[in-house]
Amino acid sequence: MGDPMKIRARLQGDVADVRVLMAHPMETGQRKDPSGKVIPAHFIKEIRAELNGKPVFEAQISQAVSRNPVFAFRVKGAKAGDKLRITWEDNTGDKRTDEITVGG
Amino acid sequence: MDQTRRGVLKGAGTAGALVAAFATGALRPADVFAAWNKSAFDAKSTADALKAMNITSAADSADIVIRAPDIAENGAVVPIDITSKIPGTQSISLFVEKNPFPYVGTFNVAPGAEPYVHVRVKIGESSNVRAVVAAAGKHYQTVKEVKVTIGGCGG
Numbered sequence: 001m002g003d004p005m006k007i008r009a010r011l012q013g014d015v016a017d018v019r020v021l022m023a024h025p026m027e028t029g030q031r032k033d034p035s036g037k038v039i040p041a042h043f044i045k046e047i048r049a050e051l052n053g054k055p056v057f058e059a060q061i062s063q064a065v066s067r068n069p070v071f072a073f074r075v076k077g078a079k080a081g082d083k084l085r086i087t088w089e090d091n092t093g094d095k096r097t098d099e100i101t102v103g104g
Numbered sequence: 105m106d107q108t109r110r111g112v113l114k115g116a117g118t119a120g121a122l123v124a125a126f127a128t129g130a131l132r133p134a135d136v137f138a139a140w141n142k143s144a145f146d147a148k149s150t151a152d153a154l155k156a157m158n159i160t161s162a163a164d165s166a167d168i169v170i171r172a173p174d175i176a177e178n179g180a181v182v183p184i185d186i187t188s189k190i191p192g193t194q195s196i197s198l199f200v201e202k203n204p205f206p207y208v209g210t211f212n213v214a215p216g217a218e219p220y221v222h223v224r225v226k227i228g229e230s231s232n233v234r235a236v237v238a239a240a241g242k243h244y245q246t247v248k249e250v251k252v253t254i255g256g257c258g259g
Binding site for chain 2 (some may be wrong): 028
C-alpha cells in the first residue's frame with residue numbers, strides 16, 4: 001500500500017478533466033545500486049478508474065512510465081457529486097485505491 | 105534489507121497472487137478490458153510488441169495528435185499528451201522506439217470518455233514516439249520524434 005494518490009477532477013461542462021499523481025518508484029529493473037546489484041523492477045502495471053462504480057478509464061503500463069507517475073484523462077457525462085475511484089496495482093501485487101468526489 | 109531475499113519474496117508474492125487470481129477465475133469482475141500483455145511488454149522492438157498485440161497494420165493518420173517536447177532536457181520525465189480525433193477510438197497505445205522495452209502501455213478509453221491521455225515517460229535516448237490508436241477494429245498510428253539531451257543544456 002503506497003502513499004495516497006493526489007486526484008483532481010475539474011468539471012468543464014459535463015466533461016471531468018482528471019489528473020492523478022501516484023507515489024511510486026517505478027523501478028525499471030535495469031538500474032544498479034552502488035554495490036552493483038540490480039535493483040529489482042517495481043512498477044505499476046494497471047490503473048483503473050471508475051465513475052460511480054462504472055469503469056471509465058483503464059491502462060496497462062510498463063516500467064517506461066516516469067517515477068511518481070502523473071496521468072490525465074477526460075471523462076464525459078460527469079457531474080458534481082459523482083464519485084471517482086482510481087486504483088493502481090503494481091508488479092508485486094501491491095494495490096492502492098483512492099476516491100474523490102467530483103467538483104467537491 | 106538483503107537484496108536477494110527481497111527479490112525472492114517479491115517474486116514469490118507476485119506468482120502466488122497471480123495463480124490465486126487465475127484459479128478463482130475472478131481476476132477482476134468489473135474488468136471489461138484485456139489483461140496485461142506480458143509478451144508485448146517484454147518485446148525489445150516496436151515491431152515485436154505490435155506483433156504480440158496482434159496489430160499487423162496501422163494506417164498513418166493525421167487525426168492523432170502527439171504533443172511532446174521536440175527536445176527533452178530530462179529523459180526521465182518527458183510529458184506526452186495524446187489526443188485522438190478518430191471516431192470510436194477504443195484505445196491508445198504508446199511506444200518509445202529506442203527504449204530497451206519500447207512498449208510503454210495501452211490506455212483504454214471506455215465509451216463515455218474522451219480519447220485523450222497525458223502521461224510522463226522515460227526516454228533513454230533521442231527516439232521516435234509512436235502512438236497507435238484502435239478504433240472500430242482498425243489501427244491508426246502517428247509518430248513524433250523527441251530528442252533527449254542528457255547533459256541538460258537545452259541543446
